[in-house]
Amino acid sequence: MTIKSILAGTALVFALSTQAFAAKTDLTLGVALEPPHLDPTAGAAAAIDEIVYANIFEGLTRIGPNGTVEPALAESWSLSDDELVYTFNLHDGVTFHDGTSLDAGDVVFSLDRARAEDSTNAQKALFAAIDTVEAVDDLTVMVTLKQPSGSFLYNMGWGDAVIVAPETAETNKENPVGTGPFRFDSWAKGSSVSIVRNPDYWGDQVALEKAMFRFISDPAAATASLLAGDVQAFPNFPAPEAVPQFEADPRFAVVIGSTEGETILSTNNGKPPFDKLEVRQAIAHAIDRQAIIDGAMFGQGTPIGSHFAPHHPAYVELVETYPYDPERAKELLAEAGFPDGIKATIKLPPPSYARRGGEIVAAQLREVGIDLEIIPVEWAQWLDQVFKAKDYDLTIVSHTEPNDIGIYARDDYYFQYRNPEFNDVMAKLDATAGEEERYALMRQAQEILANDAVNGFMFQLAKTGIWDADIEGLWENSPVQANDLTEVRWTN
Template sequence: MIARFALAATAAFAMTVSAHAERTDLTIGVVLEPPHLDPTAGAAAAIDEVVYANVFEGLTRIGRDGAVQPGLAENWIISDDGLTYTFELREGVTFHDGTALDAGDVVFSLDRARGEDSVNAQKGLFDAIESVAQMDELTVEVTLSRPAGDFLYNMGWGDAVIVAPESAETNKENPVGTGPFTFVEWQKGAAVTLQRNDAYWGDAPALTEVTFRFIPDPAAATAALLAGDVQAYPNLPAPESIPVFEADPRFTVAIGSTEGETILSTNNAKPPFDDVRVRQAIAHAIDRQAIIDGAMFGLGTPIGSHFAPHHPAYVELSETYPYDPDRARELLAEAGHGDGITGTLKLPPPSYARRGGEIIAAQLREVGIDLEIEPVEWAQWLEQVFTNKDYDLTIVSHTEPNDIGIYARDDYYFQYENPDFNAVIEELSVTAGEDARYELFRQAQQILAEDAVNGFLFQLAKNGIWDAKLEGMWENSPVQANDVTGVRWTE
């Protein structure tokens, strides 16, 4: 009897261990629900956070270390003059609807992204392309009008993924890519579910099902992790809860870096913010460390321009306009606003914006800038601020990699114009040498800082919290993505 009980107990234990070891599902918490699921037709980082590398792939991809890796193109040849890129596509790749990937899909995708009627939010990535030609079924030749040192990197952005003409128009609601996961369901307001693509051309992921749950509320996010309702939160919106997880051996806490320049975005074309003295006054009125401490519980690195501190070309410019309320008042008076100014501050849902906005509004009020806070949902922000430029000030984290060139774009939502800055970016676009590129990056940072284009606040930290039995989660965010292709459960 005892022997039978022991044998049964041993078998039950073995089954329990085996069942745990074989777990292949994962629920991930994310802050924002994407407006749709087509990364080639929207600016929201929330899109890439679900589908980049998981559902959609590009000719190249950006790895967890920020380096360019082969993607759908397994090889490429660059001409001596840097103007012709010949991409050799992988054999046997199919889209999730069963259609085969060929060179025609690449021609379609790149021409669609750079066309006159393109709705691609990063159309500037394709500016250097003069033509795209299919050489044979699996070979594509891209000709540039000028050398572009970052072309392969640009082709690794989510905005440059390859789509099929058969499904391109319906990708917003039913994304069809070539990636290791296929789209299953989108429960609006709740979650997106993906499942493993058994026909994937590459190594099969360990996970068979991944669900991205939308939990913007910091308290709810913390509770969901502690209860096990979600097993990972790549960027927890509740930095105040980190000590709780650090003290709990069930969790891994990984504080990493991001490409997220968090800024007080300013409408440079709208009076009185079109006056550099007003923008300088705002810069002097901002106490960055107080914002980091009060809104982010000390997690974040002060910045003085639009550039990531971990980049080797970074210049420390946060003291260009040091915290000095008296000087801020003087500048406002010089600009003819000695009696103060009023404006609006539109705040999207992330906690860095909502919490940081309250602190910034209080700081600016002390120098005579009275802001009316307007909370907006993400879809409203994209329409009102990003698209229609209907705003005075807003707070947002720009998480696109190495994106200082956005300040040279015509009609971008900052509405900033400076021919000297544009000339630097133009030279950067045709410069391949690393040392020369880094010097141009430094010049660009300096111009933006001196012009006080935006209120440069801090580099967003990545507050990664996940089950200690998970491995393969990214500690840093070189791109705005939650790549789960290498994630697995361990003992």
């Protein structure tokens, strides 16, 4: 073999190894649910934000991995002395994925659209404090509030508050056009959504050239897909029973964090017999939270007694408001006029916490005389029947929106819970800026919900992330519903 051929062979090996390393700019992630569409301003499904938040769409602000408010399309802002006027300064040179420029008019359009009378925004209440939105110039927006709102900047960081263009707003469900570091590439219905790097992004370029979100709801299939390398990351792994297997495998990183997911036995408070406090109290006493966590989640989860995350500094421990007490549950049913028990239905969406948890809950309630017919539903059915039409008795769902205790003040919300005292507390909270004063109101709100047994408060959903050990930048915790890929890269 000649020196020339040796050098040529060495060059070929080097080139191939370089290509192999360079090829690690794509990523396939597993997600449990397929979104109904891809417009975060027109749907309540967490599955939408899990794909598009911070990747395709951006807001004036954003929520970072530690839950703090960070600048996004607004590079800075100021607040008037009376705390009523926010002036946002937009980044210069921002373009939407269709090449059109972002300006103050797009912000005015987006916020006015979200709060309009005919708005389809699932979190319209986020914008209730806004009085007017005005474009001062191309890069300056002035938002005037009706009253001071301590949560306004945080609210503007939700996925429901992202900025969209009037030219493409109506087609974002199928062809999302945002300003983010990734562009929408394709959607294979029933299989996956793909996004690609946006070369014209106004900020720092992301490391990944392409990312695919594959829809895998079955826990066994999720496990198999990771082991086979068909997906390299499952940020919210749906098979907690398989975690020890991955912890023992050096190919994978197992990262257990927290979420904003209050997992609850949602109750139709507007439908007999669940409109009776004693019936809801009976359900609360019939639930053995730890048994549900152990049986459905293999020990991963934290018991809760109200709709609030245990990691929040304003959290109140209220689990013992209604301790597990089947005999007391039977007494309460009799006091409510149902000595012979109740027959009802429970609609269970696809996530394993719901399907597995529902079986356990049904068995627990059966012990006290509440006989549940289990009805499995797909996610789209759940949204239509339960969330929109309020056609249900009981259901199980994890509410993963951040700091969302205010949903209980919405008269048209699917719980159909109405309590003027709670609404007053929420109104005061929205008008309060001081941290300690806000925390005191949050504690008061938690206690009202617990005493009213509005829902069966079960546990805070853990965030179980499993991914290739050579991946860095995925979030440990989930302060918002997101798989933010902006800092994700392969290290090897």
